[in-house]
Amino acid sequence: MQTIHWYPGHMAKAKRQLTDLIQYLDIIIEIRDARLPLISHNQDLEPLLKKRPNLVLLNKTDLADPEVTGRWSDWFAGKGVSVVQVNGRNGQGVQAIWPKLTQQFAGKQTPRALRIGVVGIPNVGKSSILNRITGSGSAKTGNLPGVTRGKQWIKRNGFEILDMPGLLPPKINNQEDGIKLALIGTIREEIIPTYDLALVLLENYGEQLFGWSKERIVFEHIEEKLQWYAKKRGFLLKGGAIDLNRGASALLNDFRNGQLGRISLELPPLDSGAESSSIAPAPR
Ligand SMILES: Nc1nc2c(ncn2[C@@H]2O[C@H](COP(=O)(O)OP(=O)(O)O)[C@@H](O)[C@H]2O)c(=O)[nH]1
Ligand SMILES: [Mg+2]
Structure with a gap:
């Protein structure tokens, strides 16, 4: 198979839009696929994302091996990264993000509500999760200045959520990662x-x-x-x-669709290196 070269124009645009978006956000919720917790992240954007506190959601847990997802949660916890396991299709786990956010950010006195944005690579479940987070009973507030007309902040549990997910371009580090991204x-x-x-x-x-x-x-x-x-x-x-x-x-x-069983395509690295290092190979 040939080397994967994939970076269409709309992804370059997505990156610019994300850069624009982040200036309005206090907290970033990054959605990743529970089957590929590192590969479904773009480590090139870390300098950008790191400018804001971060909560990682491992989504599509219904499709991943629950034992492996548990190991991933431990692995992230060991790196000091807050993660919540969720299912954007049925909403499972989504409510658990509120106590996490409150735990992490309560006590920070700000003159206004903290603003949250949801980001992730294509198809990880950004829209599904956003709908769950902003769900019933939430009140829409004013438009976001500058960025996108018609997009709004939605008040929820003392926070304001941007009613538009930010698209992270996927990062294809090598052939194997590309194949795994294609598989999901x-x-x-x-x-x-x-x-x-x-x-x-x-x-x-x-x-x-x-x-x-x-x-x-x-x-x-x-x-x-x-x-x-x-x-x-x-x-x-x-x-x-x-x-x-x-x-x-x-x-x-x-x-x-998960009809063949729950399979994780990436295992937590055994080393204690940086988050973006050493990716487990596909089991053979
Ligand atoms: N099985 C499963 N499917 C999900 C889950 N979350 C989202 N999906 C599906 O994944 C697809 C992409 O979701 P979407 O929210 O549009 O992702 P986006 O491209 O990141 O906005 C849709 O078919 C969703 O129904 C989940 O937790 N489990
Ligand atoms: Mg979407």
């Missing part, structure tokens, strides 16, 4: 065709997902794995050949 749907077909991605998924996580060895299923070749899956799903073409393309899309869909 951060970067779409543009860079890795679905067919290739399905093969990578089966190659790296197939055993974990399907337990082939227990059933003594042996493959000679990677493509046989996709054939196995497509056949299992009954995807046949006219004439009886197996529809591998349909198998590939279905496999990725099922994986992304």
Whole structure:
């Protein structure tokens, strides 16, 4: 597979917008994917994000291995980073952010309510979480000066939340990170065709997902794995050949929806290095 080069123009724009946005914020809530807690973060933007206190939400916990997510929470706690495990789809865990925010920021006397913004790379659940945070019973306040007409601060529990998530450009450090970001749907077909991605998924996580060895299923070749899956799903073409393309899309869909089980794609580093160092390889 070729080296991944992916940085479309709208991501450069997103970075500029984020820089503009941050000046209005007192607190940043950064949403990351619980399956990729470091890879779904852009460490290049740390100098920018570090200008403000930070709360990290590990979202999509329903799709991640709960034991691994627990280890991640401990790992972040060990670095002094506040994290909350959440599920943007059903709202689980979201209420736990309020005591965290109050704990961390109460006592700071400011002439006005502290202002919070939600940021994250594409598809991590920014809009879902923002809706949960600002949910029912919240009062809208004035427009945000300067930045985006029509965007508002929403009062909630003594804080003001910006009713617009900030888009972090994803950072692709290497091929493996790029593949993992593609697997969770951060970067779409543009860079890795679905067919290739399905093969990578089966190659790296197939055993974990399907337990082939227990059933003594042996493959000679990677493509046989996709054939196995497509056949299992009954995807046949006219004439009886197996529809591998349909198998590939279905496999990725099922994986992304959690229908194949809860799988974490990144493990906490064992070292005590900086947050952005040493990324665990895909289990083989
Ligand atoms: N399974 C699962 N899906 C989620 C969760 N949070 C968000 N999603 C889904 O992920 C997709 C992207 O969410 P969205 O809020 O639009 O992300 P954004 O691009 O960061 O704003 C949508 O299909 C959501 O329904 C979650 O905790 N679990
Ligand atoms: Mg969104």
